[in-house]
Amino acid sequence: MRANKTLLLVVTVVTALTVGSCAQPTAEPMVEPTQSPAEPTAEPTQVPAEPSGEPIKIGQITPLTGGAALDGQHVSNGAQLAVDEINAAGGVLGRPIELIVEDGKADPTESINAAEKLLTRDEVNVLLGCWASSATLAVIPVVEEYEIPFVVEISTNSSITQQGVPWVFRTSSNEALNSQFLGGTAVNKLGFSKIAYLAVNNDWGRGAAENYTNIIEQEGGEVVLTEFSDASEVNFYAILNRVAASGADGMVVTHSLSTMSNIFRQMREIELDIPVLLTGGYTLEAMGEAAGGDLSIYDGVYALGYTVPAAIGVMDNVTAFVENYQAAYPEDPISRGSANGYDAIYVIAEAIRIAGNTEPAAIRDALEQVSYEGVGGLIEFDDQNQAHPLLFLTQVQGEEQVIVEFD
DSSP, X not given: OOOOSOOOOOOOHHHHHHHHHHOOOOSOOSSOOOOOOSSOSSXXXXXXXXXXXXXXXXXXXXXXXXXXXXXXHHHHHHHHHHHHHHHHTTOBTTBOEEEEEEEOTTOHHHHHHHHHHHHHTSOOSEEEEOSSHHHHHHHHHHHHHHTOXXXXXXXXXXXXXXXXXXXXXXXXXXXXXXXHHHHHHHHHTSOOOEEEEEEESSHHHHHHHHHHHHHHHHTTOEEEEEEEEOTTOOOXXXXXXXXXXXXXXXXXXXXXXXXXXXXXXXHXXXXXXXXXXXXXXXXXXXXXXXXXXXXXXXXXXXXXXXXXXXXXXXXXXXXXXXXXXXXHOTTSOOOHHHHHHHHHHHHHHHXXXXXXXXXXXXXXXXXXXXXXXXXXXXXXXXTTSBOOOOOEEEEEETTEEEEOOOO
């Protein structure tokens, strides 16, 4: 059923975890169980029928090269894990799913070219992508032209789903929701009153800075400095010195994994000692990989958290996902991007099951009906085709990332 109300996100972490851990999946299984014999002598082992026939093609656009390659690979791995699980369980409509991945390089032009290839050469049934908000926004006109369902798994610029394009659905959060959750917390709970904002100079970073600034000012805080930099920037000394001179008592950062490690390493070098809040929803494991294993540079940092890692060991489906992901990709650190890619594939599969066919319009209409208990929480779409995943505030304490709770 289409969700027509906005979920209340600013809740205590304990309440969010309790709801998440008790929620039961509402989607029907992909494969209907067969009936057991009337009087079995032993519990039979049911083996799903192997999917057959023409594959259902999902085209994914994600950065596999360039500065965001690490992030993009996490998303792609999570999506492939879901495809493998679904196919092992009999596929969808008795057919296998095939994931076809194109490197969008987090670049608008490259992502448009990737979308054209997937739609014309591969004739995919659904598009998934594109990690970078700028790339995702650039692909939307292509989606409108071809009238193909487009599931956005991680891009957070709010306008992606605010444009009212009926083919676009987002399973992840957006910066409007994130800033509503964290902006007031930064001012009222963390004590940030004068804030410096560092963001990547693209649609993601500019959109996040705008949303957070509005909420921070509404709550009585002040953004005293805003600095944008290219995604490929590695030298932040001049920016950080301006932060030090601004009188800021807190800093909010919206940047990619690789860029972020340089920011924090250089902060330590110039001894800039102010609390920092990260908006990207990254896991400490992924941040550590980007920093070459040096977790000390993140000690004390606050970070937006999703169910991965916040609900590992609390929500059963989150714990199972992490275990399965680590078994499939033992060298790859778990990240929220991995979970986002995973959930998006299951949402697409559920929509195809509801539709009963792979016609684009039927899948689009079925996406409106999806109610799926995913790794990120219950996924239902509101009247802007926007989902509302669970959100948390976390903090890095030594070598652990823990949930922050307030009285």
